[in-house]
Amino acid sequence: MIPLSIPNISGNEWLYVKDCLDTGWISSVGSYVNSFEEKIAEFTGAKYAVAAMNGTAALHLSMQLAGVKRDDYVIVPDITFIASCNAVSYLGAEPLLIDVDKYTWQMDLDLLESFLEENTSLVASNSDEGIEIVRSHLKTNGKCIGAILPVHVLGNMVDMDRLTAICTKYHIPVVEDSTEALGSTFKGKHAGTFGIFGTSSFNGNKIISTGGGGMIFTNDENLAKKAKHLTTQAKTDPFEYDHDEIGYNYRLVNILAAVGVAQMEQLPGFLKRKKEIDTFYRQSLESESLRFQQVGKHVEPNNWLHTMWVKEQRPMIEHLLKNGVQCRPFWVPMHQLQMFKDCQFITENQISHQVYQHCISIPSSTNLTDVQVEEVVRVVRGFSS
Numbered sequence: 001m002i003p004l005s006i007p008n009i010s011g012n013e014w015l016y017v018k019d020c021l022d023t024g025w026i027s028s029v030g031s032y033v034n035s036f037e038e039k040i041a042e043f044t045g046a047k048y049a050v051a052a053m054n055g056t057a058a059l060h061l062s063m064q065l066a067g068v069k070r071d072d073y074v075i076v077p078d079i080t081f082i083a084s085c086n087a088v089s090y091l092g093a094e095p096l097l098i099d100v101d102k103y104t105w106q107m108d109l110d111l112l113e114s115f116l117e118e119n120t121s122l123v124a125s126n127s128d129e130g131i132e133i134v135r136s137h138l139k140t141n142g143k144c145i146g147a148i149l150p151v152h153v154l155g156n157m158v159d160m161d162r163l164t165a166i167c168t169k170y171h172i173p174v175v176e177d178s179t180e181a182l183g184s185t186f187k188g189k190h191a192g193t194f195g196i197f198g199t200s201s202f203n204g205n206k207i208i209s210t211g212g213g214g215m216i217f218t219n220d221e222n223l224a225k226k227a228k229h230l231t232t233q234a235k236t237d238p239f240e241y242d243h244d245e246i247g248y249n250y251r252l253v254n255i256l257a258a259v260g261v262a263q264m265e266q267l268p269g270f271l272k273r274k275k276e277i278d279t280f281y282r283q284s285l286e287s288e289s290l291r292f293q294q295v296g297k298h299v300e301p302n303n304w305l306h307t308m309w310v311k312e313q314r315p316m317i318e319h320l321l322k323n324g325v326q327c328r329p330f331w332v333p334m335h336q337l338q339m340f341k342d343c344q345f346i347t348e349n350q351i352s353h354q355v356y357q358h359c360i361s362i363p364s365s366t367n368l369t370d371v372q373v374e375e376v377v378r379v380v381r382g383f384s385s
């Protein structure tokens with residue numbers, strides 16, 4: 001079976017992991033964690049990067065530090081991986097779901113803007129520190145929109161200038177779910193560096209992997225310090241077991257960060273290979289009945305997971321699997337899941353359902369050989385209904 005999206009372990013991973021094992025520095029303290037943070041901050045241009053044990057933890061903490069409170073809404077696109085909405089729920093907040101664009105499969109900014117225009121008003125209140133905070137509140141029930149979570153689905157991005165302008169106008173803090181978009185840029189600026197916070201995931205299927213791992217990006221020194229504090233049980237003293245708030249055991253361990261450092265060394269090569277595969281798939285397969293994700297203007301995507309929109313999704317999936325090509329349908333839209341079915345879902349044409357019914361992800365690993373990529377194309381072309 002030609003795999004869908006697997007790690008590419010072909011650099012210094014063994015060497016750096018051996019170093020951890022030889023020296024005993026395998027746990028949550030060690031030089032590889034710092035070095036991984038530095039490398040990724042340098043690569044993305046984020047002022048600060050704080051390592052976390054996975055992308056979900058990074059999202060949870062980022063939203064907490066962005067000020068999301070119990071009973072707030074957090075705006076999320078209806079097409080995303082479940083972790084985005086789960087992280088919102090951990091804070092006692094509720095996802096407010098916005099339908100996606102039919103071609104880019106990202107949050108539909110027209111829908112977002114008209115929803116905010118018609119349904120919200122600005123309200124000022126004082127924070128715990130006595131600072132005045134203005135936020136959008138829903139006219140119907142007075143609840144606050146605590147944050148928006150643009151998800152850079154498959155490494156693509158929305159028009160970040162427009163999103164930023166909307167969120168500034170409506171006083172909505174932006175936390176980017178850039179977990180899939182390491183290496184993607186809009187007008188040359190990296191995904192994850194537009195909002196108060198951005199995030200990364202390094203799970204097994206991402207463009208670089210540490211097995212499991214995540215990162216929080218921010219340009220605010222104070223917030224970066226708080227993020228690190230909260231990932232390490234909010235301890236205030238290296239000797240005494242003294243803690244000043246409820247923290248988490250969310251820090252990435254050194255042995256996994258060692259893998260991350262080795263992966264970062266290879267990231268430019270991985271990005272190049274993803275682009276080659278993307279170009280080949282598009283040139284070989286695009287037709288009237290098959291199209292790939294439309295890339296937004298000014299976006300240079302990382303081409304993380306090649307995904308095609310076909311007419312007959314389930315028969316095509318069956319055909320691919322029968323012929324040795326691993327593939328997956330797209331995520332079930334959030335509003336269709338048991339836990340989120342009562343959430344507000346803002347839609348005009350139920351696009352997320354169509355995306356779910358028509359899209360298929362096909363092999364995208366950076367270590368695919370040319371022969372394997374050609375085989376995927378041959379099998380897809382061989383489909384007849």
Ligand SMILES: Cc1ncc(COP(=O)(O)O)c(C=O)c1O
Nearest residue numbers: 054055056081083084179201203
């Ligand atoms: C869109 C999105 N959000 C969040 C996550 C969560 O990341 P992790 O699996 O590292 O917790 C992932 C990846 O799995 C993802 O694809």
